[in-house]
Amino acid sequence: MSALSPNSSRPSNPLASRHPLLQPSPAVVDALAAGRPLVALESTIVAHGMPYPQNLHTARAVEAMVREHGAEPATIAVIDGRIRIGLDEPTLERLAQAGPQALKVSRRDLPAVLAGGARSPMGATTVAGTMICAALAGIEVFVTGGIGGVHRGAATTFDISADLQELARTSVVVVCAGAKSILDLGLTLEYLETHGVPVLSAGQDDFAAFYVRESGLRADQRLDSPEAQARFIRAKWDLGLTGGVLLSTPVPEADALPRDAVDGWIAQALADAAAQGVSGKAVTPYLLARIEKLSGGRSLAANIALVKHNAEVGGRLAVALAADRRAG
Numbered sequence: 001m002s003a004l005s006p007n008s009s010r011p012s013n014p015l016a017s018r019h020p021l022l023q024p025s026p027a028v029v030d031a032l033a034a035g036r037p038l039v040a041l042e043s044t045i046v047a048h049g050m051p052y053p054q055n056l057h058t059a060r061a062v063e064a065m066v067r068e069h070g071a072e073p074a075t076i077a078v079i080d081g082r083i084r085i086g087l088d089e090p091t092l093e094r095l096a097q098a099g100p101q102a103l104k105v106s107r108r109d110l111p112a113v114l115a116g117g118a119r120s121p122m123g124a125t126t127v128a129g130t131m132i133c134a135a136l137a138g139i140e141v142f143v144t145g146g147i148g149g150v151h152r153g154a155a156t157t158f159d160i161s162a163d164l165q166e167l168a169r170t171s172v173v174v175v176c177a178g179a180k181s182i183l184d185l186g187l188t189l190e191y192l193e194t195h196g197v198p199v200l201s202a203g204q205d206d207f208a209a210f211y212v213r214e215s216g217l218r219a220d221q222r223l224d225s226p227e228a229q230a231r232f233i234r235a236k237w238d239l240g241l242t243g244g245v246l247l248s249t250p251v252p253e254a255d256a257l258p259r260d261a262v263d264g265w266i267a268q269a270l271a272d273a274a275a276q277g278v279s280g281k282a283v284t285p286y287l288l289a290r291i292e293k294l295s296g297g298r299s300l301a302a303n304i305a306l307v308k309h310n311a312e313v314g315g316r317l318a319v320a321l322a323a324d325r326r327a328g
Contacts, residue, residue: 015085019136021114024074025086031072037318039066040134040142040172043077043087045307046095047102047124048285049145050300056096058304062311066143069315076133078105078113078123085137098122104281105129106162127174128166131244140233140321141173143314145307146210147246148284149179149188152270159283160191167244168195173233173321175247175314177306178208178215182266182287185215192246198236200229202249202313211257211302213250226313226320234324249313255305257298265294 014032015022024032031038041062046055063073074086077095087095095102105113105123110132113123125133127147134142148161161183167174179188189207192199201207201219209215223229233245250256269290278286292300 015137018138021083022137023082023084025084025088028072028074028086037071037141037322038074038137038139039071039311039314039318040130040139041073041075042127042130042142042144043075043095043124044104044126045145046075047099048104049288050303052096052099054300054304055099056093058307059092059096062143062307065308065311066315069312069319071315071318074137074139076125076130078110078120078125081114081117081120083114083133083136085133095122095124100285107132107166127163131166131170131172131174134172135170139172141175141314141318143175143310145176145303145310146178146180147174147176149183149185150191151283152182152184154184154187164188164191164195167192167197167246169242170244171237171242173245173247173317175249175310175317177210177251177310178248179210180284181210181212181262182269182284185209185217189217197243198245200232200245200247202229202247204250208248208250210306211251211262211299212259213253213256219248226316229317230320230324233321247313247317249310251302251306252309255302257295257302261295265291265299268294
């Protein structure tokens with residue numbers, strides 16, 4: 001039996017049996033006690049993906065969207081040497097205000113940040129980092145904006161996001177608006193195919209292209225209903241086929257940006273990044289910020305719209321997966 005908090009019937013840490021470094025928020029504890037499914041949310045999108053205060057407003061709106069569809073949001077971050085599964089309001093605001101000062105935490109960074117304990121800086125988990133933490137906590141569905149992937153020019157730079165390898169090894173569903181438009185989408189899909197990661201689409205046949213609805217590249221299978229998606233995902237894992245599933249859903253039509261304009265902004269941003277010698281983990285946040293300026297803020301508005309829509313799709317899927325598990 002879990003230890004109880006003083007003067008409360010709420011278990012202090014119902015996830016401790018899974019891993020001692022997991023620390024759920026009070027809202028997550030209540031959801032677990034009530035049997036509501038959880039939806040993981042990454043924290044890099046808050047710290048590095050958007051400026052303050054839009055990042056805080058978007059994080060709140062995304063969490064509300066997940067709750068509206070019957071699940072409990074669990075924004076994940078590394079704070080004071082613990083993996084936080086769900087952030088209370090003061091901690092979420094602290095993360096949003098920290099912005100780029102928070103470390104980007106992927107697979108290779110987690111041990112260093114956790115080993116430093118309370119002395120370590122705040123860590124914002126990437127897609128890969130969030131998948132690892134979500135799997136530790138037993139969370140099956142993770143909502144993000146767009147995944148990382150194979151960067152343009154990777155044939156010479158070998159710049160491939162750790163997100164793709166994590167999808168191949170960690171059994172979590174990632175709901176997204178495809179891969180970020182700054183990437184080579186064709187090679188990203190080739191990499192996922194090579195590593196056996198199913199790519200599903202909802203709402204259209206094409207793999208989504210982040211700011212742009214259609215990439216011109218087909219997903220493996222189109223499944224529009226959360227029940228159909230849940231059956232596919234459960235069948236994969238019941239077969240013992242470990243690893244993730246990528247569920248792509250396009251940015252809402254009213255918020256989508258024209259392909260020609262996006263291609264132009266990306267080309268300019270890539271040239272600017274090369275001229276300034278931007279490399280490594282700094283590339284993606286630099287490009288997103290530069291595209292925001294070049295687009296006059298239109299890319300940020302599309303980013304906010306697509307992540308809210310992803311939260312709706314992810315919330316419904318989490319409920320359907322939970323129902324499918326109970327029925328089985």
